[in-house]
Amino acid sequence: MRGMVAEIIAVGSEMLTPYRVDTNSLALTSELNKLGVAVAFKTILGDDLGQLTEAARIALGRADIVLFSGGLGPTEDDLTREAVAAVLGVSMQRDTSIVDGLRDRFRKRGIELRDNNMKQADVIDGAEVLPNANGTAPGQWIDTEFEGKRRILVLLPGPPKELTALYTDQVERRLRGVVPQVHIATASLRMAVVPESEVDARTAPIYQEYSDVQTTILSTQGEIQLHFLASKGTEAEAEARVAEVQGRCAAEMEPFVFSAENETPEQVVLWLLGERGQTLAVAESCTGGLLAQRITAVPGSSKSFLGGAVVYSNALKTAFADVPPAMLEEHGAVSEPVARALAEGIRARCGADLGVGITGIAGPDGGTETKPVGLVYLGIADGAETRVLRLNLGGDRERIRWFASQHALMELRKRLL
Template structure:
């Protein structure tokens, strides 16, 4: 079964608010084996809400509304759902009485417009809202001969979440056939999305019962596999089979088959080989160290290092000869090499990694004045040799800095893999 979530509220069509309920509901529905195929945000307009509801009913088995159940003129979810289903609303006396009592308990007179919160879709099960005045509603009906479940939920997250967990989820679990969703994620760094798709599409197209999604960004490609089956074991076996075939095709291009980050994988590889790492960063200003130290337990393998943004500190902290910086420029192959070797020696680490470059938006100065923005050198030193890579990275300052750290981590990973083969 597939679901659609409709978030009602004009405020979510502005830059200032976003639909966080949709993320919660998606996770909860996935737990029940229901895949969310569509999410829609609609402003407080009866015509638009009704049209969206009709579209959702035409393509989804379960339609969930969040928001629009308040007492004001722009709370229109009840009316839109009724119009889309072709049924009427009835005012529930018990709910109306509870609303009057709620206001009386606070020594307040209930405004007349609050009475609309007692309007219930014909045939709906009322879901008591322990956190607010607007009850939820659950309708299990038929549209054009197809079973449809329509659920109305309040918008405030502190009302929606307990109401869904305590009332909606048990109802769905009792009425839906058993279904389980399994997922796998494969991650590949520094490889074009088109190259990945060209090599993997002939494989994943064979698996029509597995949903494959390719996501690109932050210097990596992710392949997401999702399968829904009658048992979790069957669903997991299906995604694992596809993932195994993709792994055989892409081989070392894949750094993670269980959704680990690149920094997690690098630290794991260092640990398995009983190696330690230190870093000297100029252009990235500590971003590489930040990524590594965000992983719990990283101190066992990442010793630390230095942010050598100032040229004098390249000499003081990493032992780079001042004349080398002056003649070659801080953004150069010789300086990158010296940084990696120097930080390794100063810290006693097994490996030294160095990053120096011009991240922009202004160009370099002195010996680096004619060098382009995006020029980056990465060096990796061990006791025997030093590897240096020259990169020309496009984009703004943030992108260049992030991609530089991604290249540095991938250089470490690839170097360790190659060492294992020797």
């Protein structure tokens, strides 16, 4: 069942620099999805009238609803109104009631109203003014026809506080009046320590059976995500549809799935520790405390995470985790026996139920023919058994350290389950 689709156009040259990020489109997408409107396109544009006009023309040709954020201010480069008017082939009129409101607002604040502020009172012919209680630039709502199709255009101010309030107060109820009763449901799966190509090869035959479910595969550092979206006439139908494909894909990828509820691996590990009333301690060499940092970033982690040590030098491996000097001399710091000793030693020292030991070569230097950069040994001890995993990780120093911590969390999850 196809509902309306929307396009969001974020206007502002500052968002094309490394210093500003478009967050308005995220908030608008969330709100539109609640109405059953799927956001099919997002565009970020600088303050150029020609480019804005062309982007608006393209958007009106492919989206039922087009929302603009930004470009409604008083300066010469605020050009959203002009671009929309040009695309629609209409004029703008200066609304005297808006001008009076601006004068009153500026007078109360003891600020001079300059001529350039007046352009915020320019209203596109056929538009309905959306009063902005939190700023000087009102929004505009246009319900029109473009190339024989009904189109809704919404012009919103750029400041997030103004945009959010104006959408809630003015736009949402208007959209409810034009959007058909379509419900969108979403679901996701998060997997780790598995290649994206393997995930797609194994799950594509499943999700391709569901032509009414939109499936997206995303790859992030050490993690693969599957996102599912369905539009149906009722919320129950939509929820059931995404749950079905999610469940089948989860069963296929079970060993690698750590969450179907959007938790991080560290949140899952801490939850499992809490459920079992168990505690954890870590001894980290090549990861330099990254594993502990990820765990302690979760609120409430102190209930299950006791702490540990960064044992970069051989001396500290002995001092803090009781690794025998003779073992270090015989096998080297990066070895299976040392990873095992680190896990067992830190567990005993801290009085924890589980101990993790990580040692490896993160690079870019320090590798040899027998022990190359990326070689990592990961040990997990629970008092009854100690298992050591040998990893050969690729990439730069940051990637190797992150993947080592990711493998540690996934192995902890496996052990706890």
